Amino acid sequence: MSGRWRVAFPSFLLGAAAMQWAKVYHSYRIEGKAQTAYERELVGGVDRGTFRRHYDEQVPTIEEEFEWWGRFHQHRHEMRYDLVAATVREHLAPGGVVLDVGAGAGLVADRLADLRATYLGLEFSARNVRAGGAKFAEHTGPLSVSFFQGDAERMPIPDGSVDVVVMSEVIEHLMHPDRAVREVSRVLRPGGVFVMTTNNASEMPCRSPLANPLAWVEKALGATRPELISLRPWAWPGPVAEELLPPGVDRMHLPHTHHIYEETRRLFEAGGLETFEWSTFEFPPHQSRTDQWLEARGERGSELVDVIERICRRIPLIDRLGCHLFMV
Secondary structure, eight states, X not given: OHHHHHHHHHHHHHHHHHHHHHHHHHHHHHHHHHHHHHHHHHGGGOOHHHHHXXXXXXXXXXHHHXXXXXXXXXXXXXXXXXXXXXXXXXXXXXXOEEEEETOTTTHHHHTTTTSSSEEEEEESOHHHHXXXXXXXXXXXXXXXXXXXXXXXXXXXXXXXXXXXXXXXSOGGGOSOHHHHHHHHHHHEEEEEEEEEEEEBTTOOOSSOTTTOHHHHHHXXXXXXXXXXOOOOOOBOSSOOOGGGSOTTOOOOOOBOOOBOHHHHHHHHHHTTOOOOOEEEEOOSOTTSHHHHHHHHTTHHHHHHHHHHHHHHTTSTTGGGOOSEEEEO
């Protein structure tokens, strides 16, 4: 009798846990789909004039954001510039041309300054164009640097004139990303390379895998099965400032789309681009308790988060759950 009890008791616990996990996941999926649908509707009525004014008048430079975020999050954020610049170096021949779409103040250019090449920083915001130009006004290295204003969906760049295009944390803000992809394809020379990072809709859930393991499974498998993803942010959390709104409009949200690898790969393919490398990075999510705990540790937290990053990138399926998607 006691032997049967020892066997049955763990089975009972496992069954109870499975029922609880199914219940939690069912609620998670219903709420996630509802939130996704709501955000998708929010970004449907954006006009280009308001879009431009927002990025000209409301969006700070990346250096200003670093001051607000603090050293820990600056450390984490700069990881993507290191990753992007390292990839550009792999594919940019001496004397080549790299176009940085949404260049900000040129943090990618900072990391390429020793190359004999041409760097073109395309920025939608006039404020960032001025900041980038001022930053590199005294630059005398081998890298030729210039900044100019333009639209990712209508680039003022000749056909087939660029060797590498960079678009880091830009595509999620665009109203028509398909147009930008076609523009990237147009300006690249045959065999040219596109390096892209963006928000990852398959990012690691904030809840522990012990509390909601099915959500983790959904996110990991959803990278290549987009239909599985239930919670997918589409809109910037806060509305556009009231003073920027056109007459008669009470509220407006701009795009801040989290991308799914397979869906984005198809988008690139439709624009004539073949994805040959992809991964995710930045573990754990900023909004997680783990991230907050690490930030409170100061310099030690920065060291620990780097260890977590290296470990997560090496574990199959978990390596799909970074906050950001990287595609080449």
